[in-house]
Structures are given as C-alpha cells and as structure tokens.
Amino acid sequence: MQQAIAILDSGVGGLTVAKEVMRQLPMENILYFGDTARAPYGPRDSEEVLEFTRQIVDYLLQFGPKMIVIACNTATAIALHKIRSMVSIPVVGVIYPGARAAIKSTRNGTIGVIGTENTIRSGAYQQALQSINPSIRVVSLACPRLVPLVENRMFRSEEAKLVVEQSLRPMRQSDMDCLILGCTHYPYLSEAISDVVGPDVSLISSADETAREISAILYHRGQLAENGDLPVHRFFCSGNTGLFQAIAQEWLGEEMKISPVVWQMTRL
Structure with a gap:
C-alpha cells in the first residue's frame, strides 16, 4: 500500500x-x-x-x-x-495557503478574517497576509459559537443561521471584499455566512x-x-x-x- x-x-x-x-x-x-x-x-x-x-x-x-x-x-x-x-x-x-488565496482574490486590499479565539488572538493571518503584501488591511473577528454548530451537525439549521448572523454582525460595516474562513469548520456554514456578508464579498477557504x-x-x-x-x-x-x-x-x-x-x- x-x-x-x-x-x-x-x-x-x-x-x-x-x-x-x-x-x-x-x-x-x-x-x-x-x-x-x-x-x-x-x-x-x-x-x-x-x-x-x-x-x-x-x-x-x-x-x-x-x-x-x-x-x-x-x-x-x-x-x-x-x-x-x-x-x-x-x-x-492551512494559514499561509489561505492567505495566498485571499491576496489573489482581493481587489481593494481589505481582507476580513473570522476564526477561533486562539487563531484571531495569535495574529497569524495578519502576519501571513502582510508578510506577502504589507499594504493589505486586515479586519479580524473571533466567532467562538460557530464550531460547536458544526461539530453537532447543526450547520443547516435555523439556529445556525441566527448564530452566524449574530456572530458576523460587526463585519457588516467593513469594506472588505473577501473574507477568509479562518477555521476549517466554517465552510460548512458558507451559505449562511454569505447571506450575512453579501454577494460582493468572496469567501476564501484554505482547502x-x-x-x-x-x-x-x-x-x-x-x-x-x-x-x-x-x-x-x-x-x-x-x-x-x-x-x-x-x-x-x-x-x-x-x-x-x-x-x-x-x-x-x-x-x-
């Protein structure tokens, strides 16, 4: 084998x-x-x-x-x-691959990142993005309520839509044109996330x-x-x-x- x-x-x-x-x-x-x-x-x-x-x-x-x-x-x-x-x-x-994909995608140089508390606290995505392009502006947000939804197979539920909307509300005023799903659980929720941030924001999965x-x-x-x-x-x-x-x-x-x-x- x-x-x-x-x-x-x-x-x-x-x-x-x-x-x-x-x-x-x-x-x-x-x-x-x-x-x-x-x-x-x-x-x-x-x-x-x-x-x-x-x-x-x-x-x-x-x-x-x-x-x-x-x-x-x-x-x-x-x-x-x-x-x-x-x-x-x-x-x-999975961080540098995700950063590279976002830099390929962005048009205005403002990239959003959502992730777990540890990922956001580490600043790993900001470091990765700005090591490639120092002029990139990064808007980050920890979303600790999302992973449990996925682990409990609730990612298609009405509750998931509500939790995603509540969690991402601070990002709605951002001028980002792409959003890194900085947790590999988040693609399960991509439809709900896209509904919140709108069709003009590209979702970036590192996969x-x-x-x-x-x-x-x-x-x-x-x-x-x-x-x-x-x-x-x-x-x-x-x-x-x-x-x-x-x-x-x-x-x-x-x-x-x-x-x-x-x-x-x-x-x-």
Missing part, C-alpha cells in the same frame, strides 16, 4: 481539506484524525493545543505517512513550527490552496501516488463515532468506517 497523507483536525473541520485533497489528488490514500472528544481547540490554552497536536501526530506516525497536514487553523497557529521540528516528513498548515501546496510538495519530492490500486482512506476520531460518521458521509458523499481512539482526558 502506498504511503498516506495524514490529515488532523480538532474535529470534523479538516474534512473540508480532505475533500479537496481527494478531488485534486484522487489516487492518494488519506489518513484522517478528528479529535472530536476535545473539540473545540479555539478556547483552549495554547500549551494544551500544542500537547494535543503532538499526541495526534505521534499516533499518526505509527502508520508511516509521507506528509502531515494540520488542517486546523488553531493548531496551525500554535503548533506548526514545533511539529515541523519534531518530524522528518513535510508538515503543511483548495492547501491541496495545491500538498500536490506541489509531493511532486517536488517524487512522492505523488502512482496509478494502481484504488486509494484507501482511513478515518479515526476520539469522540462520538456515529456523529462523526454521519457528518463525514454527508460532507464527503461516501460510505466509510470510523475507528474510535480512546484518549486519557487529562488537563496539562
């Missing part, structure tokens, strides 16, 4: 990245871990997020992946550089650009999957497997088995 691309997230959000990787790289094996028992990461202490990310990476390394994708903006902001120093395989985050980066790195390393057997995708989660499977099948549109992983729930 060919080596897999390992993708990790605090829960189901990273499935938005996994879906795009499957679309762009249909021959690749995917190894996915969603830490649903400990989601969301956004309000957690930074040291705790780092420790959880390290635990998941250690778990995934036993399967011998050729790359690790931290498909969680909070974990990318806090743990990316540390994880890169720990392993010998490439580690890709497409992240998949392109994965493809470029694997091509450069001569590690793209070759034609042969159909890909094998494996999914793990640390919490409710039934709920995770229902969300995964709805989002990815295919049958799958979800393997539970039991974690000892300890605080640092």
